[in-house]
Structures are given as structure tokens and as C-alpha cells.
Amino acid sequence: MKALMLTVAFFAFGCAGSAQANELYGEWARGDGKARVQIAPCGADICATNVWVKPGTPKEDKGDTLVMSIQQQNEGVYAxxxxxxxxxxxxxxTVTINGDRMTSRGCVIAGLICRGIGWERIN
Structure with missing residues (x-):
């Protein structure tokens, strides 16, 4: 699950320098400082790819990708x-974006095990 949250941020897809409020695409830094992701379109989906992982971080590698099939539900909320x-x-x-801050929440086993991670946009 930790690896999901790392990658989920996933992750920043695309246009970091010109990001608008609640923009998903771009580069994001995980709140614990152990990873950065690039979020960008990939075919019909959205991919969050690790572009940097702090040395010594177990089970996570640069280049790991999370393929997200998510759609905007409300302003700044994707599911x-x-x-x-x-x-x-x-x-x-579920991904929630508020300006330059993002929270990703992933669940497995029919929602019995969930974890959320905070992210900050890299400009």
C-alpha cells in the first residue's frame, strides 16, 4: 500500500510550471520527502511515474508507474x-487537489485497508 501511495502521487503528470488551481498534471513531491512523481496522460489513462526516489527507500524505484483510470467527480476531486x-x-x-496540495487515498480488499498520502506540487 505504501508503494501505491508513493507512486500515486503519484506521481505528477505534466505541466508543473503553468499549473492552474486543482490541476492534476505535473510533478509532485510526497509529503514524507521520499519520492517525487510526474503525472501525465498515457493513452486513455493517467500515469503517475516515480521520477525520483530517496536512496534506501524499500520496494520503490525510479520509473515505477501507477496506471490510473480516474475521472473528475467534482472540482479538484478524481476517483x-x-x-x-x-x-x-x-x-x-481517490485524489483530491486543492491548489498546490494533493491527497491520494488508495484502498484494497473491498475498502477494508486504506491509506492516504499528502503531496505538494513542485513548481
């Missing part, structure tokens, strides 16, 4: 599923 090909796991995922 759907995320697939982690490295671990062959699918998660229910």
Missing part, C-alpha cells in the same frame, strides 16, 4: 481505480 503493474495490484483510488 476510479489504479493498477500497479510492478505488484500486479488494483486499488480503488
Amino acid at each position: 476510479g481505480t489504479a493498477f500497479d503493474p510492478k505488484r500486479d495490484l488494483t486499488y480503488n483510488l
Whole structure:
């Protein structure tokens, strides 16, 4: 689950320098300082790819990608599923963006195990 949250941030997809309020795409730093992700379109989905992982962080590597099938539900709120090909796991995922801050929450086992992680946009 920790690896999901790292990647989920996932993750920043795309246009960090010109990001508008509640923009999903771009580069994001995980709240614990152990990872950065790039979030960008990938085909019909959205991918969050680790672009930096703090040395010594277990089970996470630069280049790990989370494939998200999410749609905007409300202003700054996205929901759907995320697939982690490295671990062959699918998660229910909710991403909430408020300006330059993002929270990702992933759940497995029919929502019995959930974890959230905070992210900050890298400009």
C-alpha cells in the first residue's frame, strides 16, 4: 500500500510550471520527502511515474508507474481505480487537489485497508 501511495502521487503528470488551481498534471513531491512523481496522460489513462526516489527507500524505484483510470467527480476531486503493474495490484483510488496540495487515498480488499498520502506540487 505504501508503494501505491508513493507512486500515486503519484506521481505528477505534466505541466508543473503553468499549473492552474486543482490541476492534476505535473510533478509532485510526497509529503514524507521520499519520492517525487510526474503525472501525465498515457493513452486513455493517467500515469503517475516515480521520477525520483530517496536512496534506501524499500520496494520503490525510479520509473515505477501507477496506471490510473480516474475521472473528475467534482472540482479538484478524481476517483476510479489504479493498477500497479510492478505488484500486479488494483486499488480503488481517490485524489483530491486543492491548489498546490494533493491527497491520494488508495484502498484494497473491498475498502477494508486504506491509506492516504499528502503531496505538494513542485513548481
